Amino acid sequence: MNNPALSEQEQIRRNSLQKLRELGIDPYPAAQYHVNITASEIINNFNDEKNNFQDVCLAGRMMSRRIMGKASFAELQDHTGRIQIYVNRDELCPGEDKTMYNDVFKKHLDIGDIIGVKGFVFRTQMGEISIHVKEMTVLNKSLHPLPIVKEKDGKTYDAFTDPEQRYRMRYVDLIVNPQVKDVFVKRTKIINTMREMFNGYGYFEVETPILQPIPGGAAARPFITHHNSLDIPLYLRIANELYLKRLIVGGFEGVYEFSKDFRNEGMDRTHNPEFTVMEIYVAYKDYKWMMSFTEEICERVALALHGTTKVKLGNNIIDYKTPYPRVTMYEAIKEHTGYDISGKTEDELREISDKLGIETDPTMGKGKLIDEIFGEKCEHHYIQPTFITDYPIEMSPLTKKHRDNPELTERFELMVNGKELANAYSELNDPIDQRERFQEQLRLSEKGDNEAMFIDQDFLRALEYGMPPTSGMGMGIDRLTMFMTDSPSIQDVLFFPQMKPEVKKPKVELNEDEKLILELLKANSPIDLNELKNLTGLSNKKWDKAIKGLTGLKLAKVEKKDEGLVVSIE
């Protein structure tokens, strides 16, 4: 039953599994286990006077165990938290047969196993609320040892911290690092809060295609795939915008979607190839209305999560209390660079960029230059929630022209902690203008801008049927979650962040050197060690590696005898 691929501890657990079976205990029972309480319900509501919870049944994973002869303590962790259990030999086994305690509990169960207990709640002499166990059921035998994280006086010992292992084995991370679960609970709460708010407004949650023939709605490099029976390329969506606007054309007044989008670009602390975005489109509204709506989302989410609008983020406290300042992009650039860029030509903007020490290249148009100046010199200043409004027309091909200035568009981005959190427009609904803007994108593309948008003819046709004045907004849910949970990395708010493939360790196999030695050994066993070494003609290092490999696999044996070191086949 020995398997050399298993560690000692894994082997011991498999042996325990076998022992349980021999005792007639199914380590993986099929029957439902009827739980009537959770750990947190007991911890929060146990009352010494009332002496309540006298008949509880709880299941969970054993996270620690302290055995003291005939009595033991252990901690069970369920989905709500941890509670201590007290296991007394003669209570668990009232008769003569003490197997359940002496063998099953003490010997064949391990930290990480899932068990169910029945008993009553009491408070120990040390003051800890605990379950006095009368009956115990094995629900799952764990074969892989869990990292043991211990805590005392708020200090954590032996924490499971290696980021790679945490992300690759999130299940382990979730088991041993309870604060991780909290982030994901908050993530879901964020989405639920938003969904409730939108539904309260009467807006309609929809689903639109992930596989798209033309990836539109944003400037980004897409993933490409292929549909076999249609024999056409399809792209994974980079945004939902164009489909949601088609639905506004179709007559919905407000539509929203929480969607996975995909961008075939770099991965880092803030970017994952697949990420979650909420996009919402509301008819008969403009971007000013959308600013108020966006503020309301942020404030509601902060309150739902923290009970306050003030949220810690790194070294800052972000206050999501409405209203947020509204600053035009030109004002922002003027404030942080001293340059007034209104009415400037492309050449003048390039000159300003040079003076500001910003690198430019000839493919950059006016919009891109302004974007670059803002990104380099302004963006990071906006720590508290701030709306940056009125973006240049060149960088906003889906946005309606500004009602007061045709060089600008009715667009805002919500900046928090120096980063973009949301992006919104008064949506462009003039089909002729839209076609010209797409064609401008095409020109940029020919000039070398590989982010410029494709032309979606069907979307243009939809606009020609007529879309009411509409405001739309997109918000990065991963980023919002990072902000709201004080997580420095996107990997901390995704259950399964994208990782490089795990490399399988090569199987234990004889290499050429080892095979050579074995052949020689078969012909001359036993043989003097130095003689064998000379026969192989291997370097010292290679010899050493190979012979150690063989002895490690118990294929050869080195013995010290009177005449010197002797090698033989084992």
Place this chain on the structure above:
RNA sequence: CGGCCUGUAGCUCAGUUGGCAGAGCAGCUGACUCUUAAUCAGCGGGUCCAGGGUUCGAAUCCCUGCAGGCCGACCA
């Protein structure tokens, strides 16, 4: 893509000028009927990321590769 750092027991980490591979927790054996990082006694556990080189001898020095982290570049 570039710079810096890391890779040693199931987990967290030491490892001196190159000289038998270490600790705590976890595990195993035993003691212990209210402990809580339980305690006490004893024991086992390693492809030192991989490959190559220098050397009598490498976890340690050199080269190459792999994986990861941080920072930057590119990129929303």
